[in-house]
Amino acid sequence: MKSKFFLTRRALAGAAALACAAPLGAWAQAAPAAKPIRLIVPLAAGSTVDAIARAVAPSFSRTTGHPVVVENVAGAGGIPGTSQVVKAAKDGMVLGMISSNHVINPSIYKSIPFDSLKDITPIAVLATVPLVLVVHAGLPVKTVGELLAYAKAHPGSLNFGSAGNGSTLHLAGELLVSETGMEIKHVPYRGTGPLITDLIGGQVQLGFVSISQVAAQVKAGTLRALAVSTRQRSAALPDVPTLAEAGVPKYAFDAWVALMGPSGLPKPLVDSYAAAISTAIASPEARAAVMGQGLMVLDMGPDTAPGFFQSELLKHQKLVKQSGATLD
Structure with missing residues (x-):
């Protein structure tokens, strides 16, 4: 994973293609252009994930041609809010901005009403939270x-x-x-x-x-x-070493923020959303929020995000088992 605040060539190409298309073009194939996108944040207002969602919403709206409404549905580790995304129509009008809790919950709750991998479509992993x-x-x-x-x-x-x-x-x-x-x-x-x-x-x-x-x-x-905790030092604390540098060579841990939708979203729509969110995370609003939260932007789209989710799920399963943590 390469951390950066600029777009990849592929993301630039996707963004350019979107910019050349009329709002009623490719987007209208999935949903009416005037219909708002509900961006559900399954965490409380003011959280890191909420801050990033609100920062990327204006640019994401401009690129897609749809109003974006950020909704907080907090509680129970994000399960109620994520459930709304999972159950939504497969037209891309309901998306979720989630955190690492999404892959932790299956290990600490005895049951949750969806499969954290099979019932979602990963679109992009936006940033890590050192x-x-x-x-x-x-x-x-x-x-x-x-x-x-x-x-x-x-x-x-x-x-x-x-x-x-x-x-x-x-x-x-x-x-x-x-x-x-x-x-x-x-x-x-x-x-x-x-x-x-x-x-x-x-x-x-x-x-x-x-x-x-x-x-x-x-x-x-x-x-x-x-x-x-991360493999790289943080720009917010440049003089503070990583744990690996400080003598724990195998240590690497971070929280993260990702955009996803319900399972079964059409691939062209997913790719379009991925390009749009790449544009959004590089916008001035998002850059300010990222710097303010001490985050590191990731270059991870729909081709690599599913594998990342899988590996993170397995990693957290091991840690939860070691800790003995349970919430119900």
Whole structure:
């Protein structure tokens, strides 16, 4: 996967073809040009996924010739909102902007009302969400190596917090445990806000959090950033090494944002949407949102996205089994 903020040649060609076509041309084959596209975000307003959906909507609308209405259908790990997309007509008028939760849910819920792979059409994986490993400022460690040494010298004394059982923040911590053998206890919170509060207060000593949510605390020194979770450093924290650079060579973990529709969408429509969303993610509105959220744009369209979904599902199955997380 190549991370970048510009379009591939194929995406440019697709965007150019769309620009030359009248709005009632190829698009009208699938649905009336004036009909709005419902872009369902199965998470709360204000979330990272919601911010990206609202940032790409204006450009996506201009390119497709359809108004785009962003709808938040939050709750239950995104299952209710995703269910609406899965059950929608196969005309491309209902799409979903989803996160990594989509491939985590099958492992932590005993049952969900759809198949996370078979019942969707992946259109594009837009961006990854780098996480940063932070520690309480009073913990006497400044590097990952020092953290590992401290944990070995004080077995069972460290806690890592997350936004809840089975969350991406939880699984990022479980992967660290798996790769290092650290003896640390997981403390689940009801959301990221309480987690950050207790990290600052020292009730938990470490945790993974999205960069945008703790950038101010890291700058102020109330939290210390040790490493980022992705294979590449983040432009938002350029001086912070990756975990692989910091001594955990096999570690790589990130959350992500993707566009999908119900299964069975016509391939020409999927390809057109993929080109349109590539144009949208490169728009000024989206670039500002991406930078503000500390994200990295991905070049992944409908040809490679299904394989990515499959590999992510298998990866998270392993981590959830290791963690013992369950939500019903």
